[in-house]
Structures are given as C-alpha cells and as structure tokens.
Amino acid sequence: MRLLxxxxxxxxxxxxxxxxSGGGGDPLVGKLMALSAIKTYGPVRMIDASDVPDExxxxxxxxxxxxxxxxxxxxxxxxxxxxxxxxxxxLGKEVYATMPIEAGGVNSMVPIAVAAQLGLPLVDADGxxxxxxxxxxxxxxxxxxxxxxxTMADEKGNNVVxxxxxNVWAERIARSVTVTMGASAMIGIxxxxxxxxxxxxxxxxxxxxxQIGRTIRExxxxxxxxxxxxxxxxxxxxxxxxxxxxxxxxxxxxxxxxIAIFEGLDEFRGSRLEVEFQNENLIARIDxxxxxxxxxxxxxxxxxxxxxxxxxxxxxxRRIDLLALPCHPSWRTEEGIRSVGPRYFGYDCDYVPVETMxxxxxxx
Amino acid sequence: MNxxxxxxxxxxxxxxxxxxxxxxxxxxxxxxxxxxxxxGINQAITRxxxxxxxxxxxxxxxxxxxxxxxxxxxxRSDKLLKVGVVRIGKPATLSIxxxxxxxxxxxxxxxxxxxxxTGGHEFDxxxxxxxxxxxxxxxxxNMAGKVDSLAIISVFSPVDRxxxxxxxxxxxxxxxxxxxxxxxxxxxxxxxxxxxxxILNASLYEVARTTAQGFRDAxxxxxxxxALMYLCQNDGTLMSIDYAMQYPILTIAxxxxxxxxxxxxxxxxxxxxxxDIGGTTSDIxxxxxxxxxxxxxxVEIGGVRTNFRMPDIISIGLGxxxxxxxxxxxxxxxPDSVGYRIVEEAMVFGGSTxxxxxxxxxxxxxxxxxxxKVAGIDQAFAERAHRVIMxxxxxxxxxxxxxxxxxxxxxxxxxxxxxxxxxxxxxxxxKPVQSGVANALGAxxxxxxxxxxxxxxxxxxxxxEAVAQAKETAAANAVKAGAERSTVEIVExxxxxxxxxxxxxxxxVKATGNLPGVNAGAQPG
Numbered sequence: 001m002r003l004l005x006x007x008x009x010x011x012x013x014x015x016x017x018x019x020x021s022g023g024g025g026d027p028l029v030g031k032l033m034a035l036s037a038i039k040t041y042g043p044v045r046m047i048d049a050s051d052v053p054d055e056x057x058x059x060x061x062x063x064x065x066x067x068x069x070x071x072x073x074x075x076x077x078x079x080x081x082x083x084x085x086x087x088x089x090x091l092g093k094e095v096y097a098t099m100p101i102e103a104g105g106v107n108s109m110v111p112i113a114v115a116a117q118l119g120l121p122l123v124d125a126d127g128x129x130x131x132x133x134x135x136x137x138x139x140x141x142x143x144x145x146x147x148x149x150x151t152m153a154d155e156k157g158n159n160v161v162x163x164x165x166x167n168v169w170a171e172r173i174a175r176s177v178t179v180t181m182g183a184s185a186m187i188g189i190x191x192x193x194x195x196x197x198x199x200x201x202x203x204x205x206x207x208x209x210x211q212i213g214r215t216i217r218e219x220x221x222x223x224x225x226x227x228x229x230x231x232x233x234x235x236x237x238x239x240x241x242x243x244x245x246x247x248x249x250x251x252x253x254x255x256x257x258x259i260a261i262f263e264g265l266d267e268f269r270g271s272r273l274e275v276e277f278q279n280e281n282l283i284a285r286i287d288x289x290x291x292x293x294x295x296x297x298x299x300x301x302x303x304x305x306x307x308x309x310x311x312x313x314x315x316x317x318r319r320i321d322l323l324a325l326p327c328h329p330s331w332r333t334e335e336g337i338r339s340v341g342p343r344y345f346g347y348d349c350d351y352v353p354v355e356t357m358x359x360x361x362x363x364x
Numbered sequence: 365m366n367x368x369x370x371x372x373x374x375x376x377x378x379x380x381x382x383x384x385x386x387x388x389x390x391x392x393x394x395x396x397x398x399x400x401x402x403x404g405i406n407q408a409i410t411r412x413x414x415x416x417x418x419x420x421x422x423x424x425x426x427x428x429x430x431x432x433x434x435x436x437x438x439x440r441s442d443k444l445l446k447v448g449v450v451r452i453g454k455p456a457t458l459s460i461x462x463x464x465x466x467x468x469x470x471x472x473x474x475x476x477x478x479x480x481x482t483g484g485h486e487f488d489x490x491x492x493x494x495x496x497x498x499x500x501x502x503x504x505x506n507m508a509g510k511v512d513s514l515a516i517i518s519v520f521s522p523v524d525r526x527x528x529x530x531x532x533x534x535x536x537x538x539x540x541x542x543x544x545x546x547x548x549x550x551x552x553x554x555x556x557x558x559x560x561x562x563i564l565n566a567s568l569y570e571v572a573r574t575t576a577q578g579f580r581d582a583x584x585x586x587x588x589x590x591a592l593m594y595l596c597q598n599d600g601t602l603m604s605i606d607y608a609m610q611y612p613i614l615t616i617a618x619x620x621x622x623x624x625x626x627x628x629x630x631x632x633x634x635x636x637x638x639x640d641i642g643g644t645t646s647d648i649x650x651x652x653x654x655x656x657x658x659x660x661x662x663v664e665i666g667g668v669r670t671n672f673r674m675p676d677i678i679s680i681g682l683g684x685x686x687x688x689x690x691x692x693x694x695x696x697x698x699p700d701s702v703g704y705r706i707v708e709e710a711m712v713f714g715g716s717t718x719x720x721x722x723x724x725x726x727x728x729x730x731x732x733x734x735x736x737k738v739a740g741i742d743q744a745f746a747e748r749a750h751r752v753i754m755x756x757x758x759x760x761x762x763x764x765x766x767x768x769x770x771x772x773x774x775x776x777x778x779x780x781x782x783x784x785x786x787x788x789x790x791x792x793x794x795k796p797v798q799s800g801v802a803n804a805l806g807a808x809x810x811x812x813x814x815x816x817x818x819x820x821x822x823x824x825x826x827x828x829e830a831v832a833q834a835k836e837t838a839a840a841n842a843v844k845a846g847a848e849r850s851t852v853e854i855v856e857x858x859x860x861x862x863x864x865x866x867x868x869x870x871x872x873v874k875a876t877g878n879l880p881g882v883n884a885g886a887q888p889g
Contacts, residue, residue, distance in 0.1 A: 026554075028556065028669075029460065029556070032460045032464060032465060032556075033459050033460060036459065036460065036464060066487065068487070068553065069486075069487045071553065071554050071555065071556075072487070072519060072520050072553050072554065072555045073453065073456045073457065073484070073486070073487070073492070073519050073520065073555070074453075074456060074457040074458075074459060074460050074555055074556070075456065075457075075459045076455045076456055076457070076458045076459060077458055077459030113459075155455050155456040155457075155492075156455060156456075156492065156493070157455070182486040182487065182490075182492065183486070183487050183488075223759075247859070248827060248859070249859075249861060250861040304659075304676065315858070
C-alpha cells in the first residue's frame with residue numbers, strides 16, 4: 001500500500017498518456033479532475049492486486065466516448081459517483097476497491113478521482129495495459145468475464161443500467177447511449193472478484209505508467225532527450241521523425257476517427273508517415289508500407305520534449321517522433337488478435353509484431 | 365519614397381528603426397524603456413526621426429511591438445481589469461472551475477468573479493440545455509458595478525457560438541457599454557485554454573487602450589500623420605490598432621518573435637540559431653524559413669496556460685552585466701547581474717564589480733569603457749571565466765538544436781561581445797552590424813495576415829477542395845489587408861468537424877504576406 005500524492009499523479013498522467021497510444025483523452029483534464037479530488041478529499045491509497053481478498057468486489061471506473069469532447073465539455077464530477085454507486089447498489093454488494101480499465105490520460109485519472117471521493121483504495125492493475133476504443137477490448141473479455149451489468153451516467157443527471165447478452169452488445173448499446181449523452185459518458189463496468197482480478201488483470205500498470213512519466217520528466221529536467229531511456233524502459237522502437245502536414249478527423253459513432261500525415265525530418269527526410277486512428281492510433285504506414293499496427297502501441301511524441309501527443313491534439317506543423325511499443329502478451333494470442341488485431345478494425349492485413357517489422361526495416 | 369517606422373519595447377530597451385522601401389535601415393536608435401513605457405516610446409520616435417531627416421509624412425506604416433500587455437499580466441498590474449467570468453455549460457464542466465490552476469495573485473488581479481450559467485452545446489451542435497436567460501440575467505445584475513469587463517465562454521462555442529452571442533446581447537442590455545470577450549472569437553476547441561485566453565484578453569482592455577492612445581499621440585506629436593498604425597502579434601504578423609484593442613492578448617510575446625525575425629533579416633539567414641544576449645539574460649531561439657520555431661508545449665503567460673503559438677525560446681541567466689565570481693576555486697558567471705547599472709558598476713566603467721563585460725574587454729574581445737581598468741585581471745583567470753561563459757552558451761545551443769548538423773549562429777543584442785572564440789556545433793557565427801535593433805527591425809518587416817473562419821458543407825465539394833478554397837480566400841484577405849500577392853503564404857490550417865450539419869466542418873486558415881514596397885531581393889535568404 002502506498003499513498004498517491006500530487007507528484008505521483010503528475011507522473012502517472014504523463015506516462016499513461018504514452019500508453020494511451022494517441023487515445024485515452026486529454027491528460028490535463030484528467031489530471032485536474034484527479035488533483036482537485038485529492039485536494040478536497042485527501043490522497044488516494046494504492047494497493048496491489050494481491051492485496052485484494054478473493055471474494056471482494058472491485059469495480060473499474062472509466063469515461064467512455066470521444067476524448068476531444070471531454071477537453072471541451074468537462075465533466076460535472078458527480079456522474080462518476082452516480083455510475084459507480086448505481087452498479088454497487090444493483091449488485092447489492094459492498095465495493096472493496098476501484099481500478100482503471102485502461103491506461104490513458106483520462107481513464108488513468110478517473111478512478112483516482114472516484115477513489116478519493118469515495119475513500120476507496122485504487123488497485124494497481126487494469127484490463128488493457130494501454131488504451132483501446134471499445135468496451136470488449138479488455139483481458140477480462142478474453143477470459144469470459146461479463147461487462148454487464150454496467151452503468152452509465154451523464155452530466156445532465158441521466159443514469160442507465162445495461163443487462164446485455166454479451167460484451168459485444170454491451171459495446172454496441174453503450175456506444176449509442178454515449179452518443180445520445182453527448183459523446184461522453186461515465187461508466188461502471190466489468191465488476192470483478194478479487195480472484196478474477198488476480199488471474200486476468202494486467203498488474204502493476206499504474207506503477208509502470210508512473211515509471212514512464214518519471215523517465216520523461218527527469219530527462220526533461222536534466223535537459224536530455226528521453227527517447228533513448230524510453231525505448232530501453234519499454235522495449236519500443238523509434239520508427240519516424242517528422243512534421244504534421246495534414247490531419248483529417250471527424251467524430252462519428254461516438255469516436256474520434258481520422259488520419260494524420262507527416263513529412264519526414266532529419267534521417268527520415270523524403271519519407272512520409274500516415275497514422276490512422278479511432279480514438280487510439282491503429283495503423284502506421286511509412287511510405288505506404290505497414291510499420292506498426294494494433295494491438296502494438298503506436299505513440300506520437302512531441303519531438304522537442306517527448307511529451308505524448310493525443311490524436312485530437314495533433315495540429316498542422318507539429319513535429320513528432322513515432323515510438324512503437326510491443327503490446328502485453330495477452331493481446332498476441334489468437335483470441336487477442338481476433339479482438340483487437342488489424343482485421344477487427346477493417347484492415348486487410350495480418351498482424352505482424354512491431355519487433356518483426358522493425359527488424360525487417362533494419363531498426364532492431 | 366515611402367518609409368516604415370518600427371518600434372520595439374523590451375524589458376530594458378526601447379528601440380526604433382526607420383526603413384525605406386527596400387527595407388534598408390535609414391536610422392535607428394536605442395533608448396531605455398521607461399517605467400510608464402509611453403515616455404520611452406516618445407523619446408525613441410523623436411530621436412529616430414531627428415536622425416533620419418526625412419519628410420515625416422512619407423512614413424506610411426508605423427509598427428509597434430510592445431510588452432505592455434505581457435508586463436501587465438506578469439506583474440499583476442493594477443491596470444488589469446476585474447473580469448466577470450461567465451461560463452455557459454452547467455451542469456457540465458463543474459468538476460474543474462475557471463482559473464483553478466492559475467497562481468493566486470493573478471486570480472486576485474483579475475477579480476476572481478466566476479459564474480456558471482445553464483446552457484452550452486454538445487459536439488454536434490445540439491444544446492446541452494437551452495441557455496437559461498433568467499439565470500444569466502441574475503448573474504449579470506449581480507456583477508454589475510463589481511466588474512469592469514466580461515469574458516463569456518460557452519461549451520463547444522467553436523462549433524456553435526449562438527449562446528455566447530445571445531449572452532453578449534443580454535449583457536449589453538444589462539451592463540450598457542461594457543467591453544467583453546467571446547471565447548469563440550479568439551481560440552478553438554479546448555475549453556480551459558480558450559477560457560484562460562478569454563479572461564486574460566478581457567482583463568487587458570484598459571492596458572490596450574492606453575497603449576494605443578499613447579502610440580497615436582506620440583506619432584501625432586512627432587508629425588507622423590499619414591501612417592497606418594499596427595501592433596505586432598506573437599506570430600510575426602501585424603494587427604491594425606483597432607483590431608488590437610479588441611484582442612490585446614494577441615500582442616503577447618511578440619518581442620521574441622520580432623527579435624528572431626529581425627536577426628534573420630539582418631543576417632540574411634533563413635535557417636539559423638539566434639542568440640540574443642542582453643544585459644541580464646540571453647534568449648536562444650531557432651529561425652526556420654524566416655520564422656521562429658514554435659514551442660509545441662502549452663505556453664504559460666505569467667503562470668496561465670494558453671494554447672497560443674509562441675516561439676520556442678530558452679532563457680539563460682547570462683548577459684553583459686552578469687557578475688563573475690570565484691567560489692572554492694570554481695568560477696561562476698551570473699545569474700545575478702548589475703543590469704542597467706553596468707555603466708556605473710562594471711570595472712571598465714570605473715566601478716568595483718567584476719562583470720562578464722570586463723572579462724570580454726580584458727581578453728580583447730571588445731573595446732568598451734577604459735580597458736586599463738581591467739588590465740590587472742589575471743590572464744589565466746579571465747580565460748577560465750570566458751570558458752565558463754562559452755560552456756553555458758554551447759550547452760544551450762546544443763539543447764535547442766534538432767539535429768547534429770551544424771547550423772549558422774546569429775548573435776545579436778547588447779551583450780553579443782561575450783560570444784567570442786569557439787562555438788561548438790555551428791557552421792558559422794554571424795554578428796550582423798546594427799544587431800542592437802534587431803527587434804525594432806523585426807517589427808518593421810513584420811507581415812500582414814488574412815484569415816478565414818467559415819463553415820463548409822462537404823455535400824457538393826470535397827474536404828480537400830474546401831480547404832483549398834479556404835486557403836485561397838485567406839490569401840485574398842491577406843492581399844486585401846495590404847500584402848503583396850507573390851509573398852503570401854498559408855501559415856495555419858484548422859479543420860473542426862461539425863457532425864450536426866451532416867458532413868460539414870468549420871475551417872480556419874491564416875495566410876500572411878509582405879507589405880508592398882519591398883524589393884524581393886532585399887528579403888532574407
């Protein structure tokens with residue numbers, strides 16, 4: 001057990017926004033919500049998954065919808081509490097702890113705000129080890145755990161409880177509710193027992209986010225470029241450096257979707273990078289050839305500071321480094337690739353791990 | 365012959381320069397910035413006109429780059445107006461109040477009057493709730509007499525600004541004559557940053573008014589009666605003086621931009637590192653294609669986060685007046701400086717404080733003051749001290765560079781004598797003559813801009829065609845504002861999708877170009 005203070009929250013927010021791989025929302029909004037919650041309610045206790053009793057109930061808390069919406073329509077603050085308490089009440093069981101469902105600027109922070117407000121501990125685990133755009137894209141789903149009953153709440157005061165036949169339907173129905181709520185909703189989902197969490201969660205992810213954030217922060221304080229240390233820490237590859245020349249995006253079906261195009265700089269001069277995203281970056285092509293693909297993490301970092309850039313913050317002229325990281329091994333199983341691989345998102349190609357492609361390009 | 369008058373007000377110096385149609389410098393002066401700023405501007409204009417000996421009516425353009433607004437914010441000046449902040453979007457947004465991460469003293473300076481009103485829009489243009497006009501009226505009546513200006517911020521106003529506009533109409537009824545900033549007029553998506561910019565803008569009206577009035581009066585008094593008046597913006601472009609009074613926040617940080625553009629222009633290098641060494645600090649920036657490299661971080665102004673585009677600058681505590689001392693066998697230079705008292709305190713001027721300038725004179729890098737007064741400094745000590753100075757410069761140049769390839773280094777500013785000897789990782793060191801007035805020259809050669817902010821439907825036209833069309837209109841607007849067509853370039857493109865109109869988007873484009881009378885051969889590069 002340890003207490004999360006302001007410095008820890010700053011580092012977690014920064015590191016989680018890298019693992020958000022372009023999605024996961026504006027780290028500033030998430031961070032300010034978490035910080036103002038601990039300012040009011042005191043620091044949050046973080047525990048390991050192994051500290052949770054097998055029978056205890058753990059409910060992940062998250063925001064669902066288009067991240068760009070959140071940086072404009074900031075939450076009221078009560079909708080998390082309503083979504084979370086509604087699920088506890090529905091299950092008729094005392095909630096032992098909360099946790100993040102994914103790593104990202106907002107969804108790493110929402111559970112901290114909830115934990116602070118309700119005085120619950122935060123478990124150092126999630127169900128993705130990164131961010132993904134859909135509700136069934138979690139390790140719990142791969143292991144047959146039901147997303148429902150799930151609850152949703154908006155800032156206007158609307159609450160919804162869903163009982164659905166499977167997790168894909170949970171995604172479909174919840175997505176259309178989210179759009180109706182204004183493309184942003186707070187959810188309580190994948191209620192877990194301590195035993196399930198221990199078996200199927202991705203453990204230590206909050207601490208890992210904090211390590212990444214600390215690496216970036218400390219390198220910046222030292223005036224060094226954090227890229228080398230980041231690739232060492234994460235086992236990732238720097239695939240491209242360039243300048244944003246076009247971003248085409250649209251909010252459709254409750255997601256930010258689009259494509260960003262970059263012109264190479266330095267040793268990549270003359271090359272062209274395209275990154276397609278659906279909240280998260282899904283595919284990176286360099287000069288028309290695949291360079292990295294989902295479920296591996298495609299991360300764009302500000303060239304000067306190595307601060308991660310979300311897809312909705314990309315702007316004409318912005319200079320970036322592309323860092324691609326191998327995903328958690330759970331996603332490289334047959335079921336994992338079927339759930340979150342390139343074909344699921346409509347790309348006509350087989351998944352090739354980033355390290356294999358990097359090797360082909362002579363980078364590994 | 366037509367002329368331009370460029371003026372730059374910095375923290376220490378107020379500079380003025382007159383250039384002709386070929387952008388050749390006819391006259392230039394450097395004066396001290398005065399506490400009230402305006403006196404310094406008057407002095408600079410008077411003196412530069414005396415030197416130039418030209419018909420004052422032949423000055424057709426007068427450009428002012430000033431720190432008035434930046435200083436007012438940074439110093440939490442009592443000239444900042446008390447702003448009534450009206451955030452429309454309740455019940456959304458309440459988890460993060462306005463100004464929550466601002467330093468306390470600036471919140472106090474702008475009054476900290478925050479009110480929430482029910483309303484605002486969703487991403488697709490539907491209302492979250494209709495604007496609660498009764499609530500708004502009661503909020504406004506409550507604030508009447510307690511605030512000097514208003515900042516009105518509605519959720520998703522870049523998509524639909526109707527609630528901000530309706531609120532403005534009601535505010536004009538209840539608080540007649542009050543000045544106000546609508547957030548949708550100055551920034552895009554991102555509520556907190558747009559709100560910050562709107563609040564700062566609304567707090568600056570009085571500072572802007574006195575600045576503009578001072579500039580007008582100074583020109584009139586000096587007999588410059590036929591000039592179009594402009595204020596410089598942070599992106600290296602000009603605003604008409606009337607526009608600047610509406611949007612004073614856009615003058616923030618124009619100084620570093622002018623310095624970098626002026627240095628680039630003087631040295632005829634479009635891609636280079638620019639080192640501006642002043643009396644107390646040095647600024648290092650990068651010029652790319654004649655424009656400053658932008659910082660991609662959110663930029664803080666006096667501790668307030670905004671999303672304006674600003675030049676990427678590192679400041680270090682090294683200048684001509686930096687104090688040199690030895691402690692435990694280690695030589696240290698700065699960060700403390702004798703500043704403007706250098707003419708009394710530095711040894712070459714008969715003072716008793718050892719400064720970086722004394723070291724440069726001792727080593728024969730400059731001939732300033734009385735060099736016999738520093739002859740007693742040990743040669744080896746002076747060399748070690750200079751090594752420390754060059755190590756500081758080299759370290760920060762290395763930090764600013766993107767690649768290992770050497771680039772030219774342009775050194776400007778009053779302290780440029782310090783940068784002697786070897787600089788690492790640069791292809792050449794250029795010290796342009798008249799480098800002391802790079803900022804004022806940057807103002808004189810600033811560009812005019814044209815903008816487009818329109819909703820396009822993609823029913824009959826593709827997105828690419830719409831963007832192309834918007835770019836053309838922006839370029840035409842720049843020409844209308846006075847730019848020469850052959851020099852117009854697109855500098856900013858922002859496409860905001862509007863799902864509620866079917867397949868449509870709001871497209872914002874900015875184009876810039878040179879004022880006429882510029883001989884193309886006189887441009888840098």
